Amino acid sequence: xxxxxxxxxxxxxxxxxxxxxxxxxxxxxxxxxxxxxxxxxxxxxxxxxxxxxxxxxxxxxxxxxxxxxxxxxxxxxxxxxxxxxxxxxxxxxxxxxxxxxxxxxxxxxxxxxxxxxxxxxxxxxxxxxxxxxxxxxxxxxxxxxxxxxxxxxxxxxxxxxxxxxxxxxxxxxxxxxxxxxxxxxxxxxxxxxxxxxxxxxxxxxxxxxxxxxxxxxxxxxxxxxxxxxxxxxxxxxxxxxxxxxxxxxx
Amino acid sequence: xxxxxxxxxxxxxxxxxxxxxxxxxxxxxxxxxxxxxxxxxxxxxxxxxxxxxxxxxxxxxxxxxxxxxxxxxxxxxxxxxxxxxxxxxxxxxxxxxxxxxxxxxxxxxxxxxx
Amino acid sequence: xxxxxxxxxxxxxxxxxxxxxxxxxxxxxxxxxxxxxxxxxxxxxxxxxxxxxxxxxxxxxxxxxxxxxxxxxxxxxxxxxxxxxxxxxxxxxxxxxxxxxxxxxxxxxxxxxxxxxxxxxxxxxxxxxxx
Numbered sequence: 001x002x003x004x005x006x007x008x009x010x011x012x013x014x015x016x017x018x019x020x021x022x023x024x025x026x027x028x029x030x031x032x033x034x035x036x037x038x039x040x041x042x043x044x045x046x047x048x049x050x051x052x053x054x055x056x057x058x059x060x061x062x063x064x065x066x067x068x069x070x071x072x073x074x075x076x077x078x079x080x081x082x083x084x085x086x087x088x089x090x091x092x093x094x095x096x097x098x099x100x101x102x103x104x105x106x107x108x109x110x111x112x113x114x115x116x117x118x119x120x121x122x123x124x125x126x127x128x129x130x131x132x133x134x135x136x137x138x139x140x141x142x143x144x145x146x147x148x149x150x151x152x153x154x155x156x157x158x159x160x161x162x163x164x165x166x167x168x169x170x171x172x173x174x175x176x177x178x179x180x181x182x183x184x185x186x187x188x189x190x191x192x193x194x195x196x197x198x199x200x201x202x203x204x205x206x207x208x209x210x211x212x213x214x215x216x217x218x219x220x221x222x223x224x225x226x227x228x229x230x231x232x233x234x235x236x237x238x239x240x241x242x243x244x245x246x247x248x249x250x
Numbered sequence: 251x252x253x254x255x256x257x258x259x260x261x262x263x264x265x266x267x268x269x270x271x272x273x274x275x276x277x278x279x280x281x282x283x284x285x286x287x288x289x290x291x292x293x294x295x296x297x298x299x300x301x302x303x304x305x306x307x308x309x310x311x312x313x314x315x316x317x318x319x320x321x322x323x324x325x326x327x328x329x330x331x332x333x334x335x336x337x338x339x340x341x342x343x344x345x346x347x348x349x350x351x352x353x354x355x356x357x358x359x360x361x362x363x364x
Numbered sequence: 365x366x367x368x369x370x371x372x373x374x375x376x377x378x379x380x381x382x383x384x385x386x387x388x389x390x391x392x393x394x395x396x397x398x399x400x401x402x403x404x405x406x407x408x409x410x411x412x413x414x415x416x417x418x419x420x421x422x423x424x425x426x427x428x429x430x431x432x433x434x435x436x437x438x439x440x441x442x443x444x445x446x447x448x449x450x451x452x453x454x455x456x457x458x459x460x461x462x463x464x465x466x467x468x469x470x471x472x473x474x475x476x477x478x479x480x481x482x483x484x485x486x487x488x489x490x491x492x493x494x495x
Contacts, residue, residue: 017368099369107369140465162386165374205256208328210389225457231260238257270399271451272481274443276488282436284427292493295417302413318403325396334377352403359410
């Protein structure tokens with residue numbers, strides 16, 4: 001273990017809803033170990049320099065998805081953003097495109113509602129199987145959506161998405177990718193139900209394929225790809241409905 | 251049912267985007283050759299006319315032009331939004347009208363040839 | 365404790381200046397002007413083709429100038445780097461191919477696009493008698 005430390009300047013956005021009219025920056029000088037991630041440096045501030053700093057974190061291992069912040073303008077999971085890849089001066093802000101609750105904590109109510117809206121669960125139209133039966137899924141069928149199950153709802157993609165920034169009605173990357181995960185699941189029969197929401201006005205068509213969501217995703221979920229595939233599905237389904245062909249049930 | 255009509259224009263946008271990506275570099279290169287005064291043989295009146303008179307030639311030219319103008323129109327609608335123009339219905343009407351005019355003109359001139 | 369969430373302002377007209385990837389995106393979208401321009405230029409050419417050989421030759425002559433050489437040259441490069449190449453790069457995302465349990469690597473689909481594009485370009489230029 002290296003004992004070498006590096007002095008870093010952390011410019012942290014502060015906002016106290018009871019006192020401040022607008023956010024402001026406070027600079028902390030932090031002696032960082034070379035193997036630290038940004039979250040370690042923020043924890044150092046909390047433990048040693050300023051107990052009033054508010055931020056979210058839990059697992060410190062890229063699983064819980066709660067420590068997403070803007071690091072030098074880039075939406076990042078701070079537990080996987082190593083300081084050795086950063087300059088001596090780093091600016092930390094709460095995730096863009098979300099209202100600030102306090103300091104680095106953002107209000108996530110909007111995306112929570114959107115995640116719910118896309119019906120992210122298996123929908124069956126037929127009777128459930130008998131007690132001794134189960135829904136069979138081959139490995140090939142799993143591979144069709146496995147990448148999409150990696151999402152940890154860190155919401156870095158929403159912070160990167162300019163279309164969500166410009167229009168809060170847009171369902172947005174993570175929720176759409178999650179919907180696509182169920183659309184592609186061979187056990188699910190709710191694809192046409194979901195398309196009625198997803199292919200409506202504030203669904204997939206508000207995406208202009210900037211691709212920023214996929215670039216910043218710490219889990220390589222690639223929401224941009226999922227959304228384009230849903231556009232193809234939506235366009236095909238539109239003509240199927242026009243021509244009276246029954247919708248895709250699987 | 252609730253699938254927005256954007257599905258239709260997006261389909262044209264995607265098909266047109268693919269087609270322009272493949273065809274337009276060569277098309278621009280031909281205009282470049284014309285601009286330098288080295289008009290290729292196939293673009294001399296007799297040859298290009300023979301091509302445009304044939305139904306295959308007409309079909310190819312129409313499909314390229316039709317999808318290209320609809321591709322561009324839909325993207326221009328997004329560009330307007332991205333530059334802060336919030337009157338989407340008005341913009342949509344304007345750009346799709348341009349695309350419709352382009353489509354009709356292309357069909358009209360192609361039918362006039364030959 | 366009272367809640368008072370702060371919403372950061374965003375410019376609806378200059379938001380893309382905040383990040384390099386947004387600038388690249390806007391440059392990509394602006395290729396739509398080129399597509400419109402060349403589509404209508406071609407349609408204009410077709411209108412000339414409905415007439416006599418003299419009218420067609422006059423159209424060709426009207427397109428001849430140093431300024432247009434520069435314009436077409438710049439347009440060609442711009443179109444390649446902001447439409448054709450990005451489109452090919454993103455194609456496997458919209459149309460992934462899975463064979464059995466394995467997803468076909470994106471690079472295969474992208475290379476396939478480049479090969480097809482070269483073939484199409486050579487064919488069009490050959491058809492036009494450019495060589």
